[in-house]
Amino acid sequence: MAGPMKMRASVAGGFTEVRVLMTHPMTTAQSGQALHFIQNITVKQNGKAVVEAEISQAVSRNPVFSFRLKGGAKGDKIEVSWLDNKGETNKIETAVA
Amino acid sequence: MTRRSLLAFFGLLLAKPLTVLAAWNEQAFGAKTAADALKNIGASAAAPSKDIVIEAPQIAENGAVVPIEISSNIPGTTSIAVVIEKNPFPLAGKFDFKENALPFVKLNVKMGETSDVRVVAVAGGRQFVATREIKVTIGGCGG
Numbered sequence: 001m002a003g004p005m006k007m008r009a010s011v012a013g014g015f016t017e018v019r020v021l022m023t024h025p026m027t028t029a030q031s032g033q034a035l036h037f038i039q040n041i042t043v044k045q046n047g048k049a050v051v052e053a054e055i056s057q058a059v060s061r062n063p064v065f066s067f068r069l070k071g072g073a074k075g076d077k078i079e080v081s082w083l084d085n086k087g088e089t090n091k092i093e094t095a096v097a
Numbered sequence: 098m099t100r101r102s103l104l105a106f107f108g109l110l111l112a113k114p115l116t117v118l119a120a121w122n123e124q125a126f127g128a129k130t131a132a133d134a135l136k137n138i139g140a141s142a143a144a145p146s147k148d149i150v151i152e153a154p155q156i157a158e159n160g161a162v163v164p165i166e167i168s169s170n171i172p173g174t175t176s177i178a179v180v181i182e183k184n185p186f187p188l189a190g191k192f193d194f195k196e197n198a199l200p201f202v203k204l205n206v207k208m209g210e211t212s213d214v215r216v217v218a219v220a221g222g223r224q225f226v227a228t229r230e231i232k233v234t235i236g237g238c239g240g
Contacts, residue, residue: 066203
């Protein structure tokens with residue numbers, strides 16, 4: 001069950017700032033619960049991958065990330081998707097403001 | 098291969114998410130020491146650099162949410178990895194930047210206790226490292 005995501009992307013100072021929130025428990029092996037965490041994140045700008053990340057259960061619950069892209073313009077399409085260790089996935093797309 | 102197993106096989110292929118590349122470095126993320134994690138991402142011999150900027154609190158009251166902002170001023174940086182020395186599994190993340198991304202990431206991590214945090218940047222095939230100690234008042238690995 002993939003929870004909702006939120007994203008904000010804006011262009012200022014010559015770069016595009018992308019801030020994204022993912023709803024996810026990110027449970028560790030130490031918590032006594034089943035290990036459940038996001039493993040892969042992909043950021044796309046107008047359909048082209050610009051950041052590929054691999055992360056561990058050490059990322060906090062309901063992960064929030066900021067990324068920066070060179071240049072960019074209002075209306076650019078930014079997509080962020082994730083895949084977790086159980087094969088669940090989610091994505092969000094927004095236009096740069 | 099029977100027709101049924103062939104169909105099942107293609108069913109599996111279709112079920113794989115198409116938007117995310119599912120590469121995950123199990124060995125590096127499974128490493129229990131920072132040295133092993135660094136070895137598994139090919140960064141054992143990283144050279145210390147002042148051009149990797151780590152912004153984080155000196156003291157984190159809540160180890161469950163420790164904000165870390167990283168940027169690399171090393172020209173041609175293509176990758177940044179975060180290794181939390183004293184966490185049970187030190188490698189917290191690895192970020193690969195394609196040509197249109199700046200070598201910057203801000204994230205929140207869990208820290209079990211006060212620890213050195215090492216950030217490894219790769220530029221032009223060479224590894225660089227910067228280290229920052231973050232003190233933790235209440236550990237946050239039970240989350």
